[in-house]
Amino acid sequence: MVEQDLFLVNLKRSFREIFQNTNTAEGYFAPGRVNLIGEHTDYNGGAVFPCAITLGTYAVIARNQRGYMRLFSSNFREVGIREVALSKVEFAQEDQWANYVKSIMWVLQLEGVSFEEGFDIYYHGTLPNQSGLSSSASIEVLSCMMFLSEQQMTFSNEKIALLAQKAENDFMHVQCGIMDQFAISMGKKDHGIYLKTQTMEVKYAPIILGDYQLMIVQSNKKRTLGDSAYNQRRLECEEARRLLSKKKVIESLCELTVEDFYELQDLIQDPVLRRRAFHVITENQRTIDAYEALQKGDLLKFGRLMNESHESLRDHYEVTGKELDTLVETAWKQTGVIGARMTGAGFGGCTIHLVQKDCVGSFIHEIETVYEKECNLKADFYPVSIGGGPKKILS
Ligand code: GLA
Numbered sequence: 411m412v413e414q415d416l417f418l419v420n421l422k423r424s425f426r427e428i429f430q431n432t433n434t435a436e437g438y439f440a441p442g443r444v445n446l447i448g449e450h451t452d453y454n455g456g457a458v459f460p461c462a463i464t465l466g467t468y469a470v471i472a473r474n475q476r477g478y479m480r481l482f483s484s485n486f487r488e489v490g491i492r493e494v495a496l497s498k499v500e501f502a503q504e505d506q507w508a509n510y511v512k513s514i515m516w517v518l519q520l521e522g523v524s525f526e527e528g529f530d531i532y533y534h535g536t537l538p539n540q541s542g543l544s545s546s547a548s549i550e551v552l553s554c555m556m557f558l559s560e561q562q563m564t565f566s567n568e569k570i571a572l573l574a575q576k577a578e579n580d581f582m583h584v585q586c587g588i589m590d591q592f593a594i595s596m597g598k599k600d601h602g603i604y605l606k607t608q609t610m611e612v613k614y615a616p617i618i619l620g621d622y623q624l625m626i627v628q629s630n631k632k633r634t635l636g637d638s639a640y641n642q643r644r645l646e647c648e649e650a651r652r653l654l655s656k657k658k659v660i661e662s663l664c665e666l667t668v669e670d671f672y673e674l675q676d677l678i679q680d681p682v683l684r685r686r687a688f689h690v691i692t693e694n695q696r697t698i699d700a701y702e703a704l705q706k707g708d709l710l711k712f713g714r715l716m717n718e719s720h721e722s723l724r725d726h727y728e729v730t731g732k733e734l735d736t737l738v739e740t741a742w743k744q745t746g747v748i749g750a751r752m753t754g755a756g757f758g759g760c761t762i763h764l765v766q767k768d769c770v771g772s773f774i775h776e777i778e779t780v781y782e783k784e785c786n787l788k789a790d791f792y793p794v795s796i797g798g799g800p801k802k803i804l805s
Pocket of ligand 1: 448450452586588754756
């Protein structure tokens, strides 16, 4: 029996143990994502360049004839089974992670999809918790695709991404952009996803790294206040856009080139707002340049742009913090590291690193030691394997 089949068999067994449900059960998977470059550009009409990874979320689902949902996650056993009525889907603090599933039921109901029959669903995530590798978007996209599939319906993967974003914005009240849900829905094995968020134009780029390995380092720093600081950054960008529009009307910051910004920057008096806009506009240009560098196989340039991205996120956007800076700045000093930056929203979560394959061992050793000494935390290391999008697992 191949590994995946065995994995599914075990998940189905766990499902039956938890729910005592012997109806026919199906398995589904959605990946997590890592962003190579293009941070905090997606809600400013800019470019992003993420990829789906092979770590993600699994679910096993079966009908329960109860007229309500029962949800369980092996990652949050202490939360127990959450019961959700089909008619009145509302956010409830005590449902914790299960609110993400509810947000999808809610958004699908708005789309006219009705849930008349109850399901039992067992979730199992292989993404580290609080890693900033989009475990929440993974649950959302997975649930959306799974619910549609169980109702014999299909929406395009792009539509699933947009619905999952709406669920997160309007039900979870996190004003995220489209990157995470899009990267997860549209994932393609061994490819980066270059997306211009203003037009939703997408280009897939093969990721060919030759002698280099992309490494994710999980800081294990809790993202306290992450969501409110994120929403705050969005408001700051909106205010900067409004001020810049006094001379040149723009709908989003990334309509401006870096040169435009230098010309117009005096319209923004507040140095904080000015720094925020500077990051967004230069990051958009770095993302365009990084995509082109990768197309040409210029990994050194790609790595330099990653480094510049981190510096800007640290100095202008101010979303890094001691832990992420320690990981990245230590990496910059290591032999064989040609690029390193934080990835995702920031304030905790993960960093990514482009490391010469021969040097991965010494890289892990050195980062682990320095990080523990400086930040009193243990880092976890994952090589990036770029995987495909959400799918039903055929057994
Ligand atoms: C989070 C959001 C994304 C994006 C990143 C920052 O992951 O969900 O939409 O804004 O932060 O690039």
